Amino acid sequence: MSIETQNLQDLTGGDYKYGFVTDIEMDTIPKGLNEDVIRLISARKQEPAWMLEWRLKAYRLWLTMREPRWPNVSYDQIDYQDISYYSAPKRSDAPKSLEEVDPELLATYAKLGIPLHEQEMLAGVAVDAVFDSVSVATTFKEKLGKMGIIFCSFSEAVREHPELVRKYLGTVVPAADNYFAALNSAVFSDGSFVYIPKGVRCPMELSTYFRINSSETGQFERTLIVAEEGAYVSYLEGCTAPIRDVNQLHAAVVELVALDNAEIKYSTVQNWYPGDKDGKGGIYNFVTKRGKCAGVNSRISWTQVETGSAITWKYPSCILLGDNSIGEFYSVAVTNNRQQADTGTKMIHIGKNTRSTIVSKGISAGLSQNTYRGLVKISRNATGARNFSQCDSLLLGDQCGAHTFPYIENHNSEAQLEHEATTSKIGEDQVFYCKQRGISTEDAVNMIVNGFCREVFRELPMEFAVEAQKLLGISLEGSVG
C-alpha cells in the first residue's frame, strides 16, 4: 500500500469504507474474461455467495448473446478478451502531480472553473487532494444516515445491506436485458446505492461527481436507487475522464425504483473523454439506464447532458407501471469532431392515466453523427395515457449529421400522443446579429446553442446547469469558423 493511500485512509478514518483505492494500488488482474476472473472480482470485493452466483449466471447469459448492431454508430469490433475487467490503472500510469498532466486538460478544467484541488483529483492524481471531497461526502453521509437514508458505494451495500440489494437488483434491468447489461451484471466493479425510506425527502442533491472520478475503475458501474413510498431524491451524476488515447469501454447499468407517491430525479452531465479531433481514443459509453415507476402517482425524471464520449449508446427509460405515474426525459446531446451518439428514451405506459414527456435536443458539429432514438409504447390497459415528445436537432456546419428515429407502439385507442420534431442549422443571421451587438462569434454560438437547450437546462439543479452551459461551450469550441 502506498503512502498516499495510507494517508487517505488515516485522514478519512473509519468512515471511508470504499476500499477500492487499495484495490487500485494492488490490482493485477490480467486481461481477459472467464468465470475465474469473475470469481476473482467477487472475492476481491468480499462478496457473499449469492452475489457471485448472480454474476456467474449473468456471464453465462452474456456468452449466448450478441453485441447489438442496430445503433446508428460504427466502430471496430471490441475484443472482450483484450480488456482488463476490474481494471485499475497502474500506479505508474497516474500522474504524480499536476505538472505531469496535459496542459490542454488543465486549461479545460480552468475554463470549467474547477478549483485546483479538484483539478488534481479529476486528472487522476490520487493523493491528498482527494481528501477534501471525500471528507465532505462523509460528513453528508452521517447526516443522511440519521434520516435513514443510505448513500454508499455499491460494494458496501452488497456487504452491509444485502437484503435491500437482493430485493431490487436486476428487477428493472435484468441481466438478460441486453448484451452490455449482461456484461455489466457479470463484471460490475462498483457504483452507488441509494435508499430513501418511506416518507423521507432527501434534503440535498446526492452526487457521485467525486467518487466516480477518483475511482477511475468505474468502467462497469452499477447504480441502484430505491425510493420508498412518498420518498423523494434528486441524484446527480457527473462524469469526467482523463485523456487516454485508447478506446475504453464504459458499460454501466442504472436502476431506479419508485414506489407509491415517490419521486426520483436523476441528472447526468456526461463528459467522458470524446477522443481527439481525428477520432483517436475516447470512451465507448454503452449504458443501460431504466427506472420503474412501480407505485401509483410515482414519478421518475431523467435529465441528461451528454457532451463527451467517442460513442454514446444510451436510452434512459421509464416503465410506467403504477397508475397515474409520470416519466420524463430531458436530454441535450452534443457531438463534435468524430463523435457518434445514438441516444434517446423508452416510455413504457402500462398503468392507467400514465403520462410521459420527452424533450430531446441534439446538437451536431464537425464530422459527428447525432441520433435520437425513442420508443413510446402504450399498453392495452393504459387507458388515459398521454405522451408528448419533442425532438429538435441543431446542425453546426455542413459535414455533420442529425437523425431522428421515433417509434410509437400504441395498443390503446384512447391514448394521446403528440410528437414534434425540428431540424435547424445555426443561422448565420443569428451569429451576425450577435456580432453586430459586440458579441464575439464564440460567445454568440454559445449563447444560441444554450438558448436552444434551455428547456432541458432548466430541469437541472442550479449548479449543474451552470456547469452544463460551460461544458457545452467547451465541447463546441472551434466548431464554427
Next chain:
Amino acid sequence: MLEIRNLHASVQGKNILNGVNLTVKSGEIHAIMGPNGSGKSTLAGVLAGRELFEVTEGEIIYKGRDLLQLEAEERAREGLFLAFQYPVEIPGVSNTYFLKTALNAIRKYAGMPELDAVDFLALVKEKAKLVEMDFALLNRPVNEGFSGGEKKRNEILQMAVLNPTLAVLDETDSGLDIDALRIVANGVNKLHTPDNAAIVVTHYQRLLNYIIPDFVHVLVDGRIVKTGDKELAFHLEEHGYDWAKDLAEPPELRV
C-alpha cells in the same frame, strides 16, 4: 467621423454599389433614400461588416481607422450600431441576457467595468420607457413572437442601451403603423446628441416627418446621385424616384 470614398461592393459577383462617397460628421443625421434595389441595405450591411457583401473597391474611414479591416464585433464595440430591417429571433435567449452580454462586451472593450445585474436592469428599464416598451418583453426570448412593431422598438431599445457613436437604421420604418413610427422616431431623436451621428436608410419620406435629417442623399444604382436638405425628400415624394433615376446615368455620359 465617417468617410466613405468611392465604395464599390458586390453580392455573389453582382455589383450593387458603384462608387459611393459620403461624409458624416458628429451631430449630423443623414437620410439615404432610394428606390428598391438601389443598394441602400447593401450600404448598411457593408458598414456593419456583413460577410455576404464583398467590397471590391474604395475605403471607409471611421473614427480615423480603416473600418474594412475591423471584424463586425469590433465595429460594434467601436460604437457602430445597425438597427436591422429584419431583426433576428434567438429562441431560448432572454432579451435582457442578450443585451447585458452585448453591453458588457462593449464596456469591456472600452476598459470599463462590467455592469452587474442590478445596475443593468435599472438602465434597461429607464431606456425601455423611452421606446414605450412593455417590460414583459424584456424577459422574453430575443424577438421571438414579437410583432413587427415590437421588434423595431426592441432595436431602438438596444440602441439606447448600447449608446452608439454612429447608428445606421436600415428601413426601420418599414412595416410600422403610424403610432409605432412615432415612438421609434421619438426614440431616435431623444438619443441624438452633438457627439453622435445617425444614418437613416429609408424608402419613404414619411419617417423624415419625425426624424429631421441634416442631409438627404438619393441613392440610385449604387451611387449617390443627389444630395440636399430635407426639402429634397419632399421633392422625391412628389416626383417619385424616376426623377432621380434620370440623374443616375453614368458620369462619362454627362456633359
